[in-house]
Structures are given as C-alpha cells and as structure tokens.
Amino acid sequence: MPDVRRILIVKLSAMGDVLHALPAVPYLRKTAPAAEIHWAVDTRFTELLEGNPGIAKVVSLPIGKWKGRPGSLATWREAIHAVGMLRGGKYDLAIDLQGNIKSGVVIYLSGAPLRYGFPRETARERPNLWFTNRHPPAVEQDRHVTQKILRVASAPFGGEFRLDDLKGEIPNTTEEIASAEQLLFDALPGVAPRLAVHPGTTWDTKRMDPAFWAEAVRLLRGKFPSMGTFLSWGTDREREECLAIRYLAGGGVSLLPRLGYKALAAVYRGCGHMIGPDTGPLHLAAVVGAKTVSVYRATDGNRNAPLGPDHRFLQAPFPCTACLRRECPRDAECRTALRAEEVAAAMAGLMGPG
Secondary structure: OOOOOEEEEEOOOOHHHHHHHOOHHHHHHHHOOOOEEEEEEEHHHHHHOOOOOOOOEEEEEOHHHHHHOOOOHHHHHHHHHHHHHHHHOOOOEEEEOOOOHHHHHHHHHOOOOEEEOOOOOOOOOHHHHHOOOEOOOOOOOOOOHHHHHHHHHHHHHOOOOOHHHOOOOOOOOHHHHHHHHHHHHHHOOOOOOEEEEOOOOOOHHHOOOHHHHHHHHHHHHHHOOOOEEEEOOOOHHHHHHHHHHHHHHOOOEEEOOOOOHHHHHHHHHHHOEEEEEOOHHHHHHHHOOOEEEEEEOOOOHHHHOOOOOOEEEEEOOOOOOOOOOOOOOOHHHHHHOOOHHHHHHHHHHHHOOO
C-alpha cells in the first residue's frame, strides 16, 4: 500500500447495515493510525455517525430525498454539490461496504484511485463491480455480515482482522445519558431489571404479532416481578403495535415517546436488555451494550444477529427460513412456529437469577 492519508468509507443505508459496518472504523484507526477517515452516508442516518471519535468527517448525502424528486432542478444542484464535496476529499483509498449500484456510483465519484469493494460472489448488485477496481476474494468462513464487511475493509492492509477486538461505537454525551435516565425513571420509577422492546421492522416477513411480545414480557415479569418494560417505536404502525403490547402485557409497561437515534441509544443503554425482531433498533441496542434476544424468520440470524456472549437469537424452524422474501404465502405459519416462551427463557438467562 502507498501512503494512505485519507480514507472514505461508503455505507449509505439502512440503519442496521450502517451499524453492522461500524467495526470497520476501529479496524482502520488501528491499522492506519495516521489516516483521516470520512464516511459517506444517507442523510437519514447521519446521526448514527456524528460524534464518533474515529470518524473525522461524515459526508451526508440526501439520497432518500433525491429519490422522491428525481430530475428536479434542486436534486441536480444538490447532486453537483455532493460530487464536488466527494472530489474535494482527495481520497487515497475508498472502501465500498454496501455493494450496490448507489454505493458504487458514490465511490466512483469520489475520485479515489484505489476503490475496494465486494467480489462478484457477495456484492448485492453485480453492476457495483463496474465502479470498484479492487475485489478481495470471498472467504467461505465469513458467515456473518460484519465478517464480510471487515474482509473488504481489511483487504488493502493484508486482509487479517480479529473480530472479537473490533466493536462499533455510538457515543452518547453525559447530557443524553442523564436525559434518558430521567425519562426511564419518570415512566417507571424503581423498576429493575429494565427491558426494552421494539416490535417494528420494515418487512412483514420479519414481524411478530403484538401478542407474541406481550406473552414474552408476561413470562419474564413472572420471574422478575419488579421488571419494567419500555416500548420504543418509529412509525404510526409501530406505535399501534406498542399500544397493543402494553394492553396485553398488563402492568409495568411504558410507551416511550418517539426518539431520535442518539436519544434512543441512550435509552437502550439505560435499559440494558432488549428483545425484538431483525430491526435497526435491535442492532443499535447491541452496539451500546444492551443484552439482546432476537427472532429471525425471512433473514438469517447466523448472518445478521448481534454477535457475542450477551446475545441470543431464535430462527424459525422451517426448511425455507432465511428466504429473504418480503411476501410469503406461509408467513402466518412461519410466525406461529416461534414461541414467546423461548424468547423469555433466553432473556431470563441473560438477566441472571430472578
């Protein structure tokens, strides 16, 4: 490798994907300590990266907004400004950790002479390979998405990494932590342990019924009578689900207000425990140190679930599980194949003696 003074990471979206890629930052800081690290991300997820001590600059691109008004004069003006911002970075090395056409265009427009990306076997969209010029070979043992990401991020520096030593980071200020603690105390004073539940996710084939989560909460409260449960949400539909869970679960359950990413991270940090499906907030909770139990149906827990001894996941016991289908005629059958008792037992094991 030549001298690397400035590195651009390209990981635009979505929330969970950005969180899975965070360990690339401590890897690069350790391996190339003299380099300045920038990260290009969709504006919707900028907050996840702000304040990260390993990132010198967050390059915020309003891609979601552009999709809503393609071809408009405002979009063209913003896109031209974005290209100038990317070119102005004068990057020696750019690393595409997403692997689709959008990220490929962004990394190409950065002007970096070395543009690393996923190989043909693991790129999300094959045309992505048109925009990158270095493609480290896939490694069969890399089952988890973070391993695949680190394989690409480490390729310019020899391709070796120790996953156990690399942790993502979502920093919270002391004010954010204090505000979250006050919010939790005001909602349910004196409860212990604290459990966060986020039932919402973008795919129906990842979702579980509110009764499922309510039953898991009831079973846990039977073992931990002073437990408090906090329900988080991000859309109107998720709020309705949370209201149903609160009704079905009985006492000791509070509906949180809608929170931004940093405030939500501080709340999950204060709760210390989380149950949910394969969804961005679950991975946010894991990054800030909460112990998690998650359920997987259309996606693969071996690929996506939080890693480490403080995390458990349950996979739907179907031969077609991890199908990646957003619609499925067997969706209801798949949903009922998972049992709330298993979620409660796994979380009880993480919480310790009742």
